[in-house]
Amino acid sequence: MLLLDRKHALIIAIPQYRLNQDNGIVAGMERSTFIQNAINRKSEVLRVHADDRVIEVDGLFKKYGNFTAVNGVSFGVSRGEVFGLLGPNGAGKTTTMEMIEGLRKPDGGSAKVAGHDTRTSLRKVKEVIGVQLQSTSLFELLTVEEILRMYASFYPRSVPIEPLLDDMILQDKRKGQVKHLSGGQKQRLAIAIALINDPIVLFLDEPTTGLDPQARRTLWDIVLRLKERGKTIVLSTHYMDEAHILCDRICLMDQGSIIALDTPDELIRSLQSENAIEFRLPDQVDGYQTASSAIQSDSHIPPAAGADGSEAPGMLMGLLQHIPGVQQVELRKDTYVLYTSDLQATLTNFVQLMSERNITFTDLRTRTATLEDVFIHMTGRGLREE
Amino acid sequence: MKAYLQLTVSQLKLFARNRQMLVFTLFFPVFFMLMFGFLFNNDGPMSLDASIIDQDRTEASQELASRFGQTGVLNIKTSDTEAAALDALKHNDLGLVVVIPEGYGDSLSKFAQVSEPSSGGTNGGSAAVNAGTPAQIRMIYDSSNLTTAGMAKAAVNAVTDGVSKELVHFTPAVTVAEESVQSQQLSYIDFLVPGIVAMMIMSNNLNGVAGQIASWRERGVLRRMQSTMLRPSSFIAAQITARLALNGVQAVIVLLIGQFIFGTQVRGSWGTLLFFVIIGTLAFMSIGFIVASLARTPESANPIAAFLSFPMMFLGGVFFPIKNMPEFVQKIVNLLPIAHLSTAMREVMNTGAGFASLWTQTLVLGGWMIVAFAIASYTFKWE
Ligand SMILES: Nc1ncnc2c1ncn2[C@@H]1O[C@H](COP(=O)(O)OP(=O)(O)O)[C@@H](O)[C@H]1O
Numbered sequence A: 001m002l003l004l005d006r007k008h009a010l011i012i013a014i015p016q017y018r019l020n021q022d023n024g025i026v027a028g029m030e031r032s033t034f035i036q037n038a039i040n041r042k043s044e045v046l047r048v049h050a051d052d053r054v055i056e057v058d059g060l061f062k063k064y065g066n067f068t069a070v071n072g073v074s075f076g077v078s079r080g081e082v083f084g085l086l087g088p089n090g091a092g093k094t095t096t097m098e099m100i101e102g103l104r105k106p107d108g109g110s111a112k113v114a115g116h117d118t119r120t121s122l123r124k125v126k127e128v129i130g131v132q133l134q135s136t137s138l139f140e141l142l143t144v145e146e147i148l149r150m151y152a153s154f155y156p157r158s159v160p161i162e163p164l165l166d167d168m169i170l171q172d173k174r175k176g177q178v179k180h181l182s183g184g185q186k187q188r189l190a191i192a193i194a195l196i197n198d199p200i201v202l203f204l205d206e207p208t209t210g211l212d213p214q215a216r217r218t219l220w221d222i223v224l225r226l227k228e229r230g231k232t233i234v235l236s237t238h239y240m241d242e243a244h245i246l247c248d249r250i251c252l253m254d255q256g257s258i259i260a261l262d263t264p265d266e267l268i269r270s271l272q273s274e275n276a277i278e279f280r281l282p283d284q285v286d287g288y289q290t291a292s293s294a295i296q297s298d299s300h301i302p303p304a305a306g307a308d309g310s311e312a313p314g315m316l317m318g319l320l321q322h323i324p325g326v327q328q329v330e331l332r333k334d335t336y337v338l339y340t341s342d343l344q345a346t347l348t349n350f351v352q353l354m355s356e357r358n359i360t361f362t363d364l365r366t367r368t369a370t371l372e373d374v375f376i377h378m379t380g381r382g383l384r385e386e
Numbered sequence B: 001m002k003a004y005l006q007l008t009v010s011q012l013k014l015f016a017r018n019r020q021m022l023v024f025t026l027f028f029p030v031f032f033m034l035m036f037g038f039l040f041n042n043d044g045p046m047s048l049d050a051s052i053i054d055q056d057r058t059e060a061s062q063e064l065a066s067r068f069g070q071t072g073v074l075n076i077k078t079s080d081t082e083a084a085a086l087d088a089l090k091h092n093d094l095g096l097v098v099v100i101p102e103g104y105g106d107s108l109s110k111f112a113q114v115s116e117p118s119s120g121g122t123n124g125g126s127a128a129v130n131a132g133t134p135a136q137i138r139m140i141y142d143s144s145n146l147t148t149a150g151m152a153k154a155a156v157n158a159v160t161d162g163v164s165k166e167l168v169h170f171t172p173a174v175t176v177a178e179e180s181v182q183s184q185q186l187s188y189i190d191f192l193v194p195g196i197v198a199m200m201i202m203s204n205n206l207n208g209v210a211g212q213i214a215s216w217r218e219r220g221v222l223r224r225m226q227s228t229m230l231r232p233s234s235f236i237a238a239q240i241t242a243r244l245a246l247n248g249v250q251a252v253i254v255l256l257i258g259q260f261i262f263g264t265q266v267r268g269s270w271g272t273l274l275f276f277v278i279i280g281t282l283a284f285m286s287i288g289f290i291v292a293s294l295a296r297t298p299e300s301a302n303p304i305a306a307f308l309s310f311p312m313m314f315l316g317g318v319f320f321p322i323k324n325m326p327e328f329v330q331k332i333v334n335l336l337p338i339a340h341l342s343t344a345m346r347e348v349m350n351t352g353a354g355f356a357s358l359w360t361q362t363l364v365l366g367g368w369m370i371v372a373f374a375i376a377s378y379t380f381k382w383e
């Protein structure tokens, strides 16, 4: 039965895009080598010194009317680092980035880029940054080459266009008008424009949102190559896999505040449960949508088991909580998630428990914990609204 | 400087590649010109409907009546009685009524006999001429309409003068070499073409700038440029240069089409004409920038611009002369830039006027330009 379920889980798991590097179940998942390399490099992330900071953000604060969009954000970004702002839509990522770029005036706090304060020497800041705005729009009727030459003319110094076209894989589109470019090509052009002045810091605001998986991979590749060349990059995203692959450090944001800031691995380690076991009950009614904090709400446990043998969710979660090794139990929609530090013990005990209780389960799969789990653990909500 | 040149060239490329815009900004004025030109230009020079009431019915009176028909200015219509003709005059169906009273032929022949002997080689028979009583005809016209009244008087005087001079064998001491008066006579198309150029400058710049800037702002195109080291002044200077080039070329195209199809001419200097094209472009561009800044959404920028330019198009002396409008409307219209732009273009093209006679137009347009530019730079925002 377990084997059967494992097989079933395997089929389910493949289309899902998840980063489970040391997990047998997702061994069939294709993964390109650069991503693997990127992950390997993570282990040698160096702790940087404060004097190497190219960006210093101190207590940035922004209000729109009565609504606080960014609530006292402080961090530093070191030279050569890829710094990620990860959070759901509306977390304040764009507002934070644009205050550093000098496009929005903060209502409090300060931001310095390469030592230049955005409030007092904005032109100097603009000279050393390159930005790709979340909703970049360009002159549709100009060609790729014309647009690049035009933006190059806005700066006292600019890089040659040829290598830039090569790097951004736009060489065969150079004579094509912007309106005929695909979403991915437009985004690469936006990055090419952002690099035209050879900036010290590159800002990428949700560079892969709305792109198909193929175009996303291409863009990741580009970002990783820039990183290899030592470009400092500040990147915002609401995809946890993207943040994990690309970023040296991640600043988890929610509702205008920083809720965590560390390397991806450290963030996951902070969960203290490296693995997660997921399963569903076959005829689970969606009725009891106890959120992630369901374990604490003992009052929801109904007095008796269901007539058909399947137990009520609250009761089941209480049982699961007591399996050895389990640190936390959550019910997301109709999927139960057990976080554990001891995968083997928990799994064995789980199967035993379910057999004893005569509960049928399906779609069993195990995986390592992700940044998404970190976010849910800290906020009680997912990164993406369902 | 680099940025200014690049932006100017880019903007010109955008103009050239935006077919829809080119159609609207060039085809439209040319279409208007052709349509109005062919519709209203058929009867050539202006003419006046007139009726000749011959109560004398002699050879002399018929001869006089036929002379009225040959002026080329009067369009003779038949009326049965004087009363009927006067009625038509009151209802503006006629512009002039000439009555040749009974006894006209008699007086004329008596007068001729008296003057005949004295008219020899010299012109010395003044006493004898005064002895006869001149024949009389009556003309009735609408004195409230200055244009038709002037034409009526001129036509009648020319005819009677001719008859008198022939009768007394008058030899003028000074002769005037007559040169084709017809060619100097202005027709509606001469009025229309400069108006069309003025209209084109207005709508290109007011509507064009307002729509484009508002849409660029909405789509974040301007915001992206704001995040570079580009200075707003370079951006605006490039916009101005590119639009001046576009308007200059379009004005020349419209003028050439007018010349080849309708034979209109530029009698004044092209330099003066160009000056007014430039100053008009700048004034209307600045107004366009203001509209783009004041509009809350890009969707509202176009209607606001249309709301401003549409009345100006019809009241500003583009298609119809301002003089024909009610007094109080004229007062308002005379404050508008379009009125002065179309008047200036018209004067330069039709009468060959120079700056000396166009300083009012120059001042008013210049004033609009400076005030609008000041407000435009004050209200301009990148986002
Ligand atoms: N110009 C603005 N006016 C009013 N509210 C805004 C404006 N820009 C952003 N917001 C609000 O501020 C919050 C943060 O927005 P944003 O920084 O764009 O978030 P993110 O980039 O993380 O999705 C959102 O709730 C958004 O609705």
Ligand SMILES: [Mg+2]
Pocket (backbone or CB within 6 Å): A090, A093, A094, A095, A134, A205, A206
């Ligand atoms: Mg955003």
